Amino acid sequence: MSLDPVRFNPLHxxxxxxxxxxxxxxLALFEPLLPFFSEGRARVRLDAAGAHFDRAAADLEGFARPLWGLAPHFAGGGTMPHWPLFAAGLANGVDPDHPDYWGQPRDRDQRLVELAALGFALRLAPEKLWDPLTGRQRDRLARYLLDARERAYAPNNWKFFRVMVDAALDRLGLAYDRSLTEAYLAELDGFHIAGGWYRDGDFRRVDHYIPFAMHFxxxxxxxxxxxxxxxxxxxxERARSFAKDFRSWFxxxxxxLAFGRxxxxxxxxxxxxxxLAFAEEEALPWGEIKGLWLRHLRWWADKPIAHPNGVLxxxxxxxxxxxxxSYNSAGSPYWALKAFLPLxxxxxxxxxxxxETPLAPGPDPLPLAAPGMVMTRHPGTVVALSSGQENLQMRSGPEKYAKFAYASRYGFSVEVDERGFERNAFDNTLALSEDGLHYRVRETNETALIAGHALRAVWKPWPGVRVETTLLPAGRWHVRLHRIRSDRPLRSAxxxxxIARGDDGDGETTVEAVGRAAAITPGDLAAIVDLGSTVSRGGRAQKALPNTGLLAAKTTVPQLRGSIPAGETLLACAVLASGDGAAGRDALDRPPALPSLADLDALFRADGVAVGAVEAPGDHL
Structure with missing residues (x-):
């Protein structure tokens, strides 16, 4: 028997x-869920792991999320034999006297999230979800939806969930207070920054919720x-504009691009x-949209993303x-079925x-002012240099939003040891420590600017410590400059x-020297090289703690480590990652030169504009 867990993936x-x-x-993604439907069909419980919301809401999540794919499948003429499960589940889930009752929706309740999927499905497949119900069951379901839509929704993409419920009410001919929908549409409209880019509420962040929620x-x-x-x-119109930028994330x-929550x-x-396909909006030529979509699905087909029973x-x-x-239950991954709208x-x-056509050439590098990114394209990956955004509300916010660079091929790491200054990955991050045990990294910016292809941000890990970080692309490399002013000595990493490392290390080499570090495997090369810092830094090929990387369970991270005196310090380095071994080795021998800080200062004085995501209104500034 093959030991390769990729075979569990229903797309494999x-x-x-x-x-x-x-x-x-x-259908292959849905079928592994069938044994987990409750006797009353309204709940799907996939394992014992918990989320911050109650178990009934988590079970509703497992029930509802597959409908993002199944309802379009039905609307396009597809067939499957399991629709009676969902009709029965709908009837029982809204019945307060049934053991499978989902519970009454409250303000900012997870049930409001999942009812968006039910509203969408009722709009597309009433023949399977509404028509089989008795008059009394329909009345209960209608009351449940009407009550839910009057709750307060979270001040972000959640406001669209009322709009999705109302789409069902329109299809079913049920009257409701349209002013509530109009109010939320107006608020959602106010989240727009420019050029099709939104904020997901009044927060200093832009992430995948813009494409797979706001635009979706x-x-x-x-x-x-x-x-x-x-x-x-x-x-x-905004989707048409956004498509031209978002294609650079693939x-x-x-x-x-792996970025955000x-x-x-x-x-x-x-x-x-x-x-775009569902809305019949040809924002790019259909062949290009189809290629972007199908290649993305295929990219996931060889990843070990499912348990042995086929559940994601x-x-x-x-x-x-x-x-x-904290809001991920076992049913959460089935939001992935949003990708099946074209059916x-x-x-x-x-x-x-x-x-299907290949990705058309575009500007490279490509500056994106709204998210504060400069996109660069390399064989097998796209890299986003990032000004840094903010998520102080959720776990691992600095890793998901505030690193200096993110990539499609390499993902990013989340740290698991708050006292792990000597052990942690710190990929694409500058970590500072007072005691060699605890550490601080960038969590938020005081200012963030973009000028041409360069990014500059100011951040303060502690009172008395100020860091100005400048990022710019340099061919296969990118350059980082940190001007640090500190009132006390610090250690830095x-x-x-x-990059992924194997179990046995066959064919893998590392470089650890003064001013440079590299990790080289049969498939990838990653390196960091000092470019003339005012202090000496030693190289380390850090074997990251297991299960911290997003794409590989075991990784190696090239690092530069050293000490920073009180006063002013410049840290300067170039960073490289390549999935093309020959090209990577060639580039490793030719790092870029240290750019002129005076020239960069002049550039930002003349052309620097504030990053849109950092200019969010509200009390998060």
């Missing part, structure tokens, strides 16, 4: 080329509401391309609870008839990219 072995392949993929629901609303709706064309193999939703990252795991490239959010289109739609 599927070529994912045509519509039939995609239909088979959807906006495009669904645009299709359901039609041209007469005042927001429909606005959502379409590499030529289909991998998406909720990465356990995996191929939901391709949900934006799916939503919490994690990213493998089962990994350390990267999860709602008929087989003769231009999207399906189009030949700065990491490059985290």
């Amino acid at each position: 072995g599927n070529p994912l080329i045509g519509r039939d392949d995609v239909e088979r993929a959807l 629901y906006g495009l669904i609303h645009a299709r359901f509401a039609g041209a007469g709706d005042p927001y429909a064309e606005r959502f379409r 590499d030529e193999d289909g991998g998406a 909720s990465m356990t939703y995996r191929f939901a990252c391709g949900g934006f391309w799916a939503a 795991s919490v994690g990213y490239g493998y089962p990994q609870l350390t990267m999860s959010e 709602a289109l008929p087989a003769d739609h231009p999207f399906w008839r189009a030949d 700065e990491g490059g990219f985290a």
Whole structure:
């Protein structure tokens, strides 16, 4: 028997080329859930791990999220024999006298999230979910939805969930207070920054929730509401603009930039391309949209992302609870089925008839002012240099939002030891320590600017310590400059990219020397080289703690470590990661030169503009 856990992945072995392949993929992802439906069919409990919300809401999550894919499948003419499970579950889940009752929705309740999937599914598949119910069951379901939509929703993409419920109420002919929907649409409209980029609420962050939530629901609303709706064309226009930027977050193999929270939703990252198809919005040529979408699905087909029973795991490239959010239950990963929206289109739609085309060339580097990123493209990966954003509310916020660089091929690491200054990965991070045990990294910025292809941010890990970080691309490398002013001595550790390492180390080498460190494997090379810091730093090839990397359970991170005196210090380095061995070795011998700080200062004085995500309104500034 093969020991390779990739075989547990329901997508494994599927070529994912045509519509039939995609239909088979959807049903293969759903079928492992069947043994876990409760006797009353309203709850799906996949394991004993908990989230911050109650178990009934988690069980509803397991029930509802597959409908993001199954409802479009039905709408496009697909068949499956398990719709009676969902009709029975709907009837029992809203019945207070039934053991499977989901509980009454409250303000900011997880149930409000999952009812968006039910609203969407009722809109697309009432024949399977509404028509089989008795009159009394329909009345209960209607009251449940009408009561839920009057609750207060979280001040972010959640406001779209009321809009999704109302789409069902429209289809079912049920009256409701439309002013509540109008109020939320107006608030959602106010989250727009520029050029199709939104904030996910009044927070200093921009992440995958913009494509797989804000645009995803906006495009669904645009299709359901039609041209007469005042927001429909606005959502379409913004999606057209956003598509030109968001394509830069995908590499030529289909991998998406790993950045921000909720990465356990995996191929939901391709949900934006799916939503463009669903809304019949040709923001890019259909062949390019189809290619971006299908390559992304294929990218996931060879990853060990499922348990032996075929149920998707919490994690990213493998089962990994350390990267999860407090709101991730075992059913959370099935938000990934948002990627199956195109199945709602008929087989003769231009999207399906189009030949898949490669990613068209675009500007490289590409500055993105709203998220504060400079995107660069390299063989097998895209890299985002990042000004740094803020998430102080959730676990591992600094790792998910405030590193200096993120990549599709290498993901990022989450630290698991708050006293681990000597052990932690610190990939694409500068960690500072007073005692050699505890440490601080960038968590938020005081200012963040973008000028041309350069980024500059000021951050303060402690009172009395100020760091100004400047980032700029340099061919296969990128350059980092940190001007530090400290009122006390500190220790420093700065990491490059985290690359996968094998169990036995065969064919793997490391370099540890004054001013440089590298890790070289048969598949990848990662390096960090000092460019003339005012203090000496020693190189270390750090074997990161297991199960901290998003894509590989074991990684090596090249680091530079040293001491910083009180006063002013310049740390300067160049960082490289390459999946092309020959090119990587060639680049390793030719690091870039130290750029002129005077020239960079002049650039930011003349052309520096504030990063949009950092300019969020509200009390988070």
